[in-house]
Amino acid sequence: MKKIILMLFSFIALITIFSTASVTAKPPLKKSSKKIIVIDPGHQQYANTDIEPIGPGAIKTKYKVTDGTHSPYTNKKESILTLEASKMLGNTLKKRGYKVIYTRTKQNVNISNRERANIANKSNADLFLRIHADGSINKKEKGFSILTTSSKNPYISKSVNKASLVISNEIIQKIEKNKKVKDIKGIIYRDDLSGANWSKVPGVLLELGYMTNKEEDKKLADPLYLKSLTKSIADGVDQYMKKK
Numbered sequence: 001m002k003k004i005i006l007m008l009f010s011f012i013a014l015i016t017i018f019s020t021a022s023v024t025a026k027p028p029l030k031k032s033s034k035k036i037i038v039i040d041p042g043h044q045q046y047a048n049t050d051i052e053p054i055g056p057g058a059i060k061t062k063y064k065v066t067d068g069t070h071s072p073y074t075n076k077k078e079s080i081l082t083l084e085a086s087k088m089l090g091n092t093l094k095k096r097g098y099k100v101i102y103t104r105t106k107q108n109v110n111i112s113n114r115e116r117a118n119i120a121n122k123s124n125a126d127l128f129l130r131i132h133a134d135g136s137i138n139k140k141e142k143g144f145s146i147l148t149t150s151s152k153n154p155y156i157s158k159s160v161n162k163a164s165l166v167i168s169n170e171i172i173q174k175i176e177k178n179k180k181v182k183d184i185k186g187i188i189y190r191d192d193l194s195g196a197n198w199s200k201v202p203g204v205l206l207e208l209g210y211m212t213n214k215e216e217d218k219k220l221a222d223p224l225y226l227k228s229l230t231k232s233i234a235d236g237v238d239q240y241m242k243k244k
């Protein structure tokens with residue numbers, strides 16, 4: 001009997017040692033493996049007309065940040081629309097497992113385009129998405145477009161430029177499949193955008209549509225349309241991340 005009790009005790013002791021061992025042997029918590037996406041809702045309540053270079057080493061300067069376009073029909077500011085669309089896009093991306101960081105979540109801020117790019121750089125973002133809407137003196141002008149850097153851009157690395165073009169293509173393909181989006185201007189190359197030129201991570205600027213076009217402005221004011229549009233953008237992001 002003594003022997004059995006002794007065996008039982010050693011058995012319990014052994015289990016205790018093993019269970020403690022398994023606790024202490026647990027690997028340290030891994031750093032989040034989530035992909036990081038920085039979303040920049042374009043513009044802000046008030047412009048900051050101080051200047052900053054348009055890229056590292058650039059002589060050419062631009063306003064730090066402007067207050068954007070607005071709807072001549074409802075007076076809605078671009079900075080409000082970009083905030084709405086960014087939050088929708090961000091929520092969709094969070095649900096799909098991405099870590100989302102916004103450059104701003106309210107109107108009354110003062111963050112230059114260079115500083116916005118720096119937020120993406122410091123966050124070590126996998127992607128930097130800048131959300132904007134267009135405006136034109138020609139009220140007939142309309143359509144979704146993506147602004148990305150050209151292969152001749154002197155401010156950013158070749159790999160960032162290449163990756164930015166890949167993400168542009170992925171997003172535009174998903175937008176083309178979205179039947180709600182009637183007009184698509186496509187990909188436009190721009191090397192004068194401070195927010196892109198100061199960025200060390202791949203990114204694009206999405207022009208959701210024209211607020212100065214009555215038909216498109218009405219669509220952009222509809223949350224269901226914005227939801228559908230931002231879902232297509234998220235689909236493009238997924239596609240890009242899959243190939244990475």
Ligand SMILES: [Zn+2]
Pocket residue numbers: 042043068069078132133134
């Ligand atoms: Zn804009």
